[in-house]
Amino acid sequence: MTTDLEALGLAIKRAQYRNHRTMDAALREIGVSLVQWDALRAIDRMPGASGHELAVATFQSDQAFGTLASRLVDRGLITRSAGRGRRLEHSLTDAGREALREGRRLSVSVLQDLFAPLDEAQRRELLRSLRELTTEA
Numbered sequence: 001m002t003t004d005l006e007a008l009g010l011a012i013k014r015a016q017y018r019n020h021r022t023m024d025a026a027l028r029e030i031g032v033s034l035v036q037w038d039a040l041r042a043i044d045r046m047p048g049a050s051g052h053e054l055a056v057a058t059f060q061s062d063q064a065f066g067t068l069a070s071r072l073v074d075r076g077l078i079t080r081s082a083g084r085g086r087r088l089e090h091s092l093t094d095a096g097r098e099a100l101r102e103g104r105r106l107s108v109s110v111l112q113d114l115f116a117p118l119d120e121a122q123r124r125e126l127l128r129s130l131r132e133l134t135t136e137a
Contacts, residue, residue, distance in 0.1 A: 019114055026110045030102045036077070037103040039068055040096055043078055048089040072096070 024034040032040070035058075042057040043049065049057070055065035069090060072078040077096035083089040092100065115123055 019111075022110055022114060023107060026106045027103055029106060030099060032077075032099050032103065035068060036072060037099070039065070039072060040077065040092060040100045040103070043090045043092055043096070044100055047091055048083070050083065050087045050089065054090060 020034055023037075027034055027037050038058050039054065042054050046053060046057060051065055051069060052062050054069070055062045058065060060068070069078065069080060069088075073080060075095075076093055077099055079091050079093055080088045081091070118126065
């Protein structure tokens with residue numbers, strides 16, 4: 001039997017939507033959205049990265065990331081400093097590191113619940129398959 005690829009694509013989208021909705025709700029407890037937390041994670045992974053690099057890493061346009069970064073600066077979660085040329089480099093503040101730490105604490109239980117229907121072997125295979133689909137040649 002041939003797999004219905006449209007149904008497969010829709011199932012991936014539904015799983016992603018469920019993940020985002022559940023994580024966003026949990027993160028509200030610490031006063032950040034999933035988009036904000038994702039930006040904090042990217043800045044943590046890529047200290048001194050430019051806005052463009054962070055936009056790419058968080059699947060946003062440069063303009064959208066710039067707006068988000070401004071809000072994070074206003075909230076005291078990140079700083080931006082001049083780099084070479086017009087480049088702005090981003091880094092976490094102590095408050096940003098705390099929000100990141102608390103978000104990671106919350107995400108553990110959320111993700112355990114989301115993936116609970118799968119046993120460990122199924123989780124490994126899903127991760128392997130998704131990595132294969134998203135690895136660029």
